[in-house]
Amino acid sequence: MDHSVRRQAMDRAAGPAAEAAGAAAPPSPTARAVSGSAGLCPVRVAAEVLTRPVRRRGKELESAIFAATLDQLTSGGYARLTMEGVAAAARTGKAALYRRWASKVELVIDALDSTLPRPHGIPDLGSARGELLQLIEVFAEAMNSSAGSALHALMGELSHQQAEVFKDFIVQRVIEPTKDTILDILRRGAERGDVRPDAATPMVADVVPAMFLYQVKICGRENVAPDYAVRMVDDVLVPLIRA
Amino acid sequence: MDHSVRRQAMDRAAGPAAEAAGAAAPPSPTARAVSGSAGLCPVRVAAEVLTRPVRRRGKELESAIFAATLDQLTSGGYARLTMEGVAAAARTGKAALYRRWASKVELVIDALDSTLPRPHGIPDLGSARGELLQLIEVFAEAMNSSAGSALHALMGELSHQQAEVFKDFIVQRVIEPTKDTILDILRRGAERGDVRPDAATPMVADVVPAMFLYQVKICGRENVAPDYAVRMVDDVLVPLIRA
DNA sequence: CTGTTTGTGAACGCAAGCGTTCCTTAAGGT
DNA sequence: ACCTTAAGGAACGCTTGCGTTCACAAACAG
Structure with a gap:
């Protein structure tokens, strides 16, 4: 699965925005995540946030996306699987999905191909x-x-x-x-x-x-x-x- | 499948409107259908419209709805079957569907139950x-x-x-x-x-x-x-x- | 440290479908 | 003919999801 063409397209789109990056940094996403977790123990959540990385990249993110994809396939079937739902379940953005996979079909097949065990033959056991x-x-x-x-x-x-x-x-x-x-x-x-x-x-x-x-x-x-x-x-x- | 409760509810909703029926009749639906069929031979279409009944009732309409339901099930699966699509394919209104079936599930099961052949046993053929x-x-x-x-x-x-x-x-x-x-x-x-x-x-x-x-x-x-x-x-x- | 890559969250305009309601009128029964 | 029932079409407000874009910034490499 070659994503280089898609990656370049996304890079061109992000280019002007990167040049326009401003001086004042708004509150970090981690702080926002804490404020949004009203039902959890604030102390516990803050500790988790401070001790583990918030963002995943590359293979780690793809693993999370694949897991979310398989989960949605299992619980709702292919037709009900949505890019939006997969992104939410994997706690990532749709843009991260579309950077890698042009469509739902590609995502699903990649997820399955990557996680299904490889078949191998059965040796001669005598019966x-x-x-x-x-x-x-x-x-x-x-x-x-x-x-x-x-x-x-x-x-x-x-x-x-x-x-x-x-x-x-x-x-x-x-x-x-x-x-x-x-x-x-x-x-x-x-x-x-x-x-x-x-x-x-x-x-x-x-x-x-x-x-x-x-x-x-x-x-x-x-x-x-x-x-x-x-x-x-x-x-x-x-x-x-x-x- | 008992629709009497639903039928009464729909009748109550239609009641006041029937009482308020006005004197001036707008163009008939058949005339509108003709004007919307730009790609067809106008003479042929008009002849068809004039020689066959425009509306189906009861069992005949249900047959058309069931056929549309099975067709949508076959071509797109259950998840992609929509009440709107079934109504359009059966050339009827959604209200006619909801008068009879509270949900997609009920419609699909009724359609299948009504059209699947009944099983019967196999006689003793000697082998x-x-x-x-x-x-x-x-x-x-x-x-x-x-x-x-x-x-x-x-x-x-x-x-x-x-x-x-x-x-x-x-x-x-x-x-x-x-x-x-x-x-x-x-x-x-x-x-x-x-x-x-x-x-x-x-x-x-x-x-x-x-x-x-x-x-x-x-x-x-x-x-x-x-x-x-x-x-x-x-x-x-x-x-x-x-x- | 600087520059690049890419992740996160939000927003956009659009489309489709839901369930409901309403108006008009065809169809059926008396 | 008149009355009742129910069909057909349209519209409504709402929800969900699409694919895309953007701003910000985390993560990585040199």
Whole structure:
């Protein structure tokens, strides 16, 4: 994500104002923040303000923005996510968002891409059941993360006409790697002998992401249940693929 | 859905205005519609206006409102659906909507409830495969309807905190009847001998709705493919449940 | 210290949508 | 024909959010 063009545009806009900087400094933002915190202990707030930096820059600010973005995605979905709301939740200004991201779409994809764990393959454990179980456990752990929750919310956008960019992201970033791993497991198991030879089909590989999608969407699990992996493997996957 | 309380409230508001109706009638709405249609053939438009009724009442108007609602749900999702947009698409006024429905939620649920086909069981066809195949075909046909498309869009709301009413509707109206039918088929097949005795579990029954959800959400099928039922039954369901 | 970069908060003009109200009149029933 | 009901269109005041701009100043680098 290259922000250099946008940064230059914002710099040109700020240039004349920087030259016009005046001599008298108004009250600092920190003092204003204290006066606005009527419901908090004034002593505590003042101590916090004096001991920690008030402004974040660069990566630290982006982390806060990403966290706010995922939170808004999770609680209200993509359509209700607003740049204004994200800026407020991250305690920053809209200008700081627009310096980096031209649109809501870019922000959301960047936030997810930066926080979702990277998929990796499952090693040969000697049995298809063991491998499928580890895969499902790893997948469940990812789905239980805040990025996973936000990803569920984003799936609500996939029905809509403007959703190609989200679909591409989810398919390439999450679904295809998972299916590739499943097909690897099945092919290995077929060679080993504990998987029936015709089990390694795309539709069989679809069952795992499908069941996860269903679990979070219909069964309403904010967190995938701890025994879900075992039950899914033993009730569905092993009967489906065994030799 | 009882509108009598709302209807009385709207009538009271309209009462004094009806009494104050004046003597001079301004130009009729139809004449205004003609003058606003600069891009159309004036002769054609005038002929249409004169030969078809301008106003719909009762069920006919509700049908138009429901169609507009489903269309907006499908194209933009629940969050982007607006009462104003539905009214405009149905060529009616907002007041006509609010006479009937207190909120967007009520409108959407009524629209879906009124247009979704009612589920019914699958008869004993002598083989679990045949029964599952018929079930999947019936289900696919329902999902290919406009109400089915709108239902997919509504599933995007299920991640959100205010979504209990939608989830209840979808689970009770669509998911549970489907699962009940599947479990019936599996139990019958187990007695008959072509289904393994421990196949009739809730998780196995989840596979069908899960695969459909996945199909429309991730694989991007606006219409479920014609051969999907056969492939799903033969690649996944029959290997999963057979004795 | 100076100069540059960038964060924070506020404000702007505009757009869209809400829920309500009002007026006119089409549609339906007697 | 008359009366009642309810539809259609417009307008209202209010709220929220957009994308942009600006002033001030914190943070950083040399």
